[in-house]
Amino acid sequence: xxxxxxxxxxxxxxxxGVFEDADALLETTKKIYDKGIDIxxxxxxxxxxxxxxxMGLKRSRLPIGAFICGMTGFSLALTLQSYIMVFDWPIVIxxxxxxxxxxxxxxxxxxSILCTAFGIGIxxxxxxxxxxxxxxxxxxDLKQTDYRMVLALxxxxxxxxxxxxxxxxxxxxxxxxxxxxxxxxxxxxxxxxSFEKVNVSHSHH
Amino acid sequence: MNHDxxxxxxxxxxxxxxxxxxxxxxxxxxxxxSNLWKIGFTLSVIFLGLLGLTLTxxxxxxxxxxGLNKTVQWGWDITNFVFWVGIGHAGTLISAILLLFRQKWRxxxxxxxxxxxxxxxxxxxxxxLFHMGRIWVGAYWVLPLxxxxxxxxxxxxxxxxxxVFAITTYFSVSLLFWYLGLIPDIATIRDxxxxxxxxxxxxxxxxxxxxxxxxxxxxxxxxLILAGISxxxxxxxxxxxxxxxxxxxxxxxxxxxxxxxxxxxxxxSGFGMVLTLLIIARKVMNYEDYITxxxxxxxxxxxxxxxxxxxxxxxxxxxxxxxxGVEYEQYAFINRATGPYWWAYWSMMTCNLxxxxxxWFKWARTTPWFIFMLSIVxxxxxxxxxxxxxxxxxxxxxxxxxxVMYSPTWVEIGIFLGTFGLFFTFFFLFSKFLxxxxxxxxxxILKNRE
Numbered sequence: 192x193x194x195x196x197x198x199x200x201x202x203x204x205x206x207x208g209v210f211e212d213a214d215a216l217l218e219t220t221k222k223i224y225d226k227g228i229d230i231x232x233x234x235x236x237x238x239x240x241x242x243x244x245x246m247g248l249k250r251s252r253l254p255i256g257a258f259i260c261g262m263t264g265f266s267l268a269l270t271l272q273s274y275i276m277v278f279d280w281p282i283v284i285x286x287x288x289x290x291x292x293x294x295x296x297x298x299x300x301x302x303s304i305l306c307t308a309f310g311i312g313i314x315x316x317x318x319x320x321x322x323x324x325x326x327x328x329x330x331x332d333l334k335q336t337d338y339r340m341v342l343a344l345x346x347x348x349x350x351x352x353x354x355x356x357x358x359x360x361x362x363x364x365x366x367x368x369x370x371x372x373x374x375x376x377x378x379x380x381x382x383x384x385s386f387e388k389v390n391v392s393h394s395h396h
Numbered sequence: 397m398n399h400d401x402x403x404x405x406x407x408x409x410x411x412x413x414x415x416x417x418x419x420x421x422x423x424x425x426x427x428x429x430s431n432l433w434k435i436g437f438t439l440s441v442i443f444l445g446l447l448g449l450t451l452t453x454x455x456x457x458x459x460x461x462x463g464l465n466k467t468v469q470w471g472w473d474i475t476n477f478v479f480w481v482g483i484g485h486a487g488t489l490i491s492a493i494l495l496l497f498r499q500k501w502r503x504x505x506x507x508x509x510x511x512x513x514x515x516x517x518x519x520x521x522x523x524x525l526f527h528m529g530r531i532w533v534g535a536y537w538v539l540p541l542x543x544x545x546x547x548x549x550x551x552x553x554x555x556x557x558x559x560v561f562a563i564t565t566y567f568s569v570s571l572l573f574w575y576l577g578l579i580p581d582i583a584t585i586r587d588x589x590x591x592x593x594x595x596x597x598x599x600x601x602x603x604x605x606x607x608x609x610x611x612x613x614x615x616x617x618x619x620l621i622l623a624g625i626s627x628x629x630x631x632x633x634x635x636x637x638x639x640x641x642x643x644x645x646x647x648x649x650x651x652x653x654x655x656x657x658x659x660x661x662x663x664x665s666g667f668g669m670v671l672t673l674l675i676i677a678r679k680v681m682n683y684e685d686y687i688t689x690x691x692x693x694x695x696x697x698x699x700x701x702x703x704x705x706x707x708x709x710x711x712x713x714x715x716x717x718x719x720x721g722v723e724y725e726q727y728a729f730i731n732r733a734t735g736p737y738w739w740a741y742w743s744m745m746t747c748n749l750x751x752x753x754x755x756w757f758k759w760a761r762t763t764p765w766f767i768f769m770l771s772i773v774x775x776x777x778x779x780x781x782x783x784x785x786x787x788x789x790x791x792x793x794x795x796x797x798x799x800v801m802y803s804p805t806w807v808e809i810g811i812f813l814g815t816f817g818l819f820f821t822f823f824f825l826f827s828k829f830l831x832x833x834x835x836x837x838x839x840x841i842l843k844n845r846e
Contacts, residue, residue, distance in 0.1 A: 211414075233609040236414065236584065237839035243613040251617045261625075271540060275549040279542075284553050297558035297636055301565040304629050308569040308622060312576065315618045316603065319611045325604030327583075336583045336607050338414040338839075 199231060199329050200373065204346035206353065206384075207331050208360035209339055209367035213239045216340045219363030220245040228356060229345035234335040253314060260310025261303045268302035269295070331369070339366075361386040412685060414839050418584055421831045421838075424681055425585060429828055432680055437828075440820035447814025450807050451526060459529055461807045468790045468802035473523045474640075475782040476812050479665070480520035480819075481563070481637055482658075482778060485630055486666025487513025488570060491577075492626035495619070501694055503837040504686040508677065508826075509670050510574040515822040516669070517567045519815040524559075526811075555639040562636040566629060573622045576615075579605050580836040634662040641785065648728035648789030651716065657709035661781060664702035664748070667695050668774030673823065675768040677832060686833050693761045699774060700755035706781070707749030724794070732788045736801060740784050747777020 199205060210216040216233065220242060224230060230246050233239075272295045276282075281289045316322065331341045342360070346353050353370070360368050368384040412420070424430075429437075454461055464471050487509040494502035528534035538560045540550050550557050583605035586598035605611070638658035641649035671692065678687040714733075717725040732741045751773050754760040761767070792799045804812075826832070 234607040235609060235612065236418075236607055237580070237836040238612040238616055239609075239840075242609050246609060248610060248613055251614045253614055253617050254621060257621050272552045275540065276552050280549055282551075284551060287553065291553055294553040297555075297632070297639075298552060298561045300628075300632060301558075301561040304569060304625050305565045307625050308572055311618055311621055312572050315576075315614055318614060319608075321579075321603040321605065321611075323603055324600045326599060327602075327604045327606045329606045329608070330587070333587045336580065336587045336605070337418045 199331075199343060199371075200377075202229070202231065202345040202347050203373050204353070205231070205371040205373070206344045206346055206356055206360070207367075207369040207371065208342040208344070208363070208365040209332055209369070210342065210364060211339055211366050212364060213340065215364030216342060217242055217245055219360060219365070220342060222359060222363065223342070223344065223356070226359075228351060229348060231343040231345050232329075234329075234331060234341040234343065236336050236338055236340070239340075253311060253318070256314045257307050257311040260314075261307035263310070264303040264306025265299060267306065268299045271302075272298060332367075357384055357386065362389055364389055412842055414842065417835055417838055417842070418588070420682070420686070421581075421833050421835050422585055422588060424828060425831065426588070426590075430680075433824065433828060437821070437824040440817050440824055443814055443817025444821045445814075445817070446810050447522075447817050450810035450814055451522070453807055454526055454811070455531055459527065461805060463803055463805045463808060465800055465802065467793050467798045467800045468787060470527075470786050470790065471802050472783075472804045472808040472812060473527045475779065475786050476815065477520050477523035478637060478658075478782040478786075479779050480516045480523075480815065482634065482662035482665040482782075483669045483775075484513040484516035484520065484566075484570075484666065485634060485659075485662035486670045487511070487516075488566075488573075488626050488630040489663055489666065490670070491573065492623040492630065495623040496627060500841050501691055503841055504683075504833050505670065505674060505691055505695075506837070507574075507577065507830075507834045508674060508832050509666075510570060510577070511823065511826045511830075511832075512666075512669060512673060513570050514567065514574060515819045515826075517563065517570070518822070519819050521563060521567070522811070522815060522818075524556075555636060555643050558636045559640060562633045566633045569622070569626060569629060573626060576618065576622070577834060577837075578830060579603060580607065580615075581831045581834065583607065584835055585831070631659055634658045641789075646789050647722070647724040648732070648785070650725075651713060653709055653712055653716070657706060657713075660702045660705040660709065661748075661778060664699060664706055665774060665778035667698050667702070668771045668778065671695055671699070671767055671771035672775065675764050675771070677827065679764075681827070681832065683833060686838060689762050689764070692764060692767050693758075696755045696761040696767055696770075699770070700752045703748055703752030703774070707745075710745065710749065727792075728789055731792060732784060735788065735792070737784065737788045737791070740780050741788065744777055744780040744784050747773045748781060751777070 208216075208219065210219070213235070216235070217239060220230065220233060224245055224247055233242055233246060235242070273290065276291070276295075277289045283289075287294075330336075331343060332339050335341045342365075344356060346356070357368055357370075365386075366388065368386055369381055370384055371379050371381045373379045424433075462471065462473065464473075487506075490502050490509045491506040494506075525531055525534055525538075528537065538550070538557070542549060579602060582598050583602040586595065586602045589595040589598055635655040635658065638654035642651060642654035644650060674687050675692065678684050714729050717729040720726070732738075751770060754770065759766075760770075787802055791802055
């Protein structure tokens with residue numbers, strides 16, 4: 192279900208900019224997006240607000256899925272309760288009607304919530320291709336889940352000037368720049384690009 | 397974007413970098429367990445053993461081993477059930493409701509509060525399940541399955557069945573919410589791991605997380621939806637628990653104020669327990685820069701507010717009983733305050749209404765040892781509240797021939813102490829193997845990043 196075109200494996204020529212400052216990453220991503228260069232992804236240890244817009248990501252449609260799951264739960268609860276209480280084995284309890292709808296509200300509510308929560312959870316994992324025990328194939332830097340941020344770019348399109356991109360990353364404040372060439376059978380070659388580091392650490396105090 | 401607010405104090409003390417956060421919070425997981433941890437864990441396991449022993453004894457010999465009788469059919473069991481469910485509520489309140497209100501101070505306490513929710517609900521579930529008597533059939537009796545003696549089903553008009561749905565939904569949704577929040581942090585530990593075992597297990601549970609922005613983008617949407625549905629869920633759970641009582645016709649239980657009163661009480665007791673745990677944890681695990689005095693103060697304010705709310709409910713109940721003109725209602729309340737269980741009633745009043753008023757003073761709200769003492773008082777008070785509601789309402793029937801006293805047997809006391817063993821065993825395991833503070837969330841609030 193997840194978009195295969197955007198994975199690190201399906202592009203031949205890649206450039207990675209490694210950052211340690213979120214603002215530097217955000218600014219650079221904006222500039223690179225405006226240039227029309229293919230951004231595979233940004234890997235960050237925490238959600239950086241605004242980055243999804245800078246990368247040109249669309250709004251997630253997961254809320255629609257959540258709504259459908261909720262409605263499913265609601266219908267399930269209504270069917271279950273009316274089948275049991277009215278059709279299969281109706282019993283007079285305290286001289287109340289068989290279809291005592293107000294008394295059904297708690298279970299209607301709880302099952303709607305249950306189905307929404309688990310539905311959205313499953314949809315989320317499916318959409319990301321996440322499953323227990325999966326070995327992450329897309330780790331560029333082991334510190335990308337710790338304190339470093341990686342901007343992964345595809346260089347396959349015609350007319351992309353690699354040296355210009357590297358220059359943009361360098362000026363934007365990358366602490367490390369790497370280039371990768373993917374070979375045929377699941378192997379690749381990776382090199383560090385030497386460049387002059389620019390200190391962009393936004394001092395705040 | 398990145399700025400220091402002059403209006404608001406920092407949420408995390410001192411100049412922590414992003415890398416510092418991972419180092420500080422992964423320390424207990426990556427290092428050997430401390431002696432303090434070992435002692436605490438051993439003690440908890442001993443009490444867990446007591447739980448196993450008393451539950452086995454109950455199962456083999458029946459509910460007659462408890463102090464319940466024909467008049468007081470609910471005693472310590474349901475008191476403890478409501479006590480533990482109530483404690484669970486603070487976790488969801490902190491992570492869901494405070495997320496909706498964009499209260500960023502929640503971020504360094506939500507993980508442990510959610511863990512507390514899950515463990516507390518596990519403790520709670522033990523009581524009604526075992527109270528049903530035959531646990532080997534009771535476990536599926538509560539489910540909507542046709543009965544073996546014909547097509548007789550569960551009764552959807554009964555609040556006890558609503559409770560089954562509410563508690564199971566609450567437990568499983570809380571677990572999902574907690575796990576989802578853990579995934580990015582589990583991935584952090586995976587990528588820092590130096591041992592084979594750690595690499596394998598954290599890889600297994602991290603589900604291939606890479607920190608991709610596409611994933612983060614969906615993750616935030618899912619978190620918001622889960623918070624949105626958990627908020628009414630948490631309110632519904634204690635509302636339904638209160639309906640176990642309120643829909644009956646027992647004087648003292650049959651009141652419409654119960655749902656909001658129980659919800660306020662749940663938040664009150666939950667925050668009490670969060671404070672008890674976190675004041676120790678921040679000291680023992682050196683998390684004082686993350687769980688700051690500011691956090692303790694904010695939680696103390698919640699305690700003061702909700703304590704006053706439950707106090708108001710106690711007084712309202714009394715007023716309504718007097719105003720109703722129903723002599724049975726009136727007697728139930730007079731009997732609560734002046735009858736043979738007067739000591740329970742006044743313990744409740746002192747602990748829940750009067751004691752939290754000290755938090756009007758700033759010193760009281762900002763002194764950890766004092767807040768710790770008061771959090772214990774709150775826990776005791778809220779236990780007494782449930783005892784008062786359940787036992788004093790039941791112990792004098794309409795006919796004086798049904799007037800009895802109730803006291804627990806060693807089995808009931810053992811089960812209650814045993815649930816503390818269960819709770820703390822899980823809590824100690826959690827503090828050793830999972831990050832107690834949500835690293836990826838705390839990283840977003842360093843330097844007051846907006």
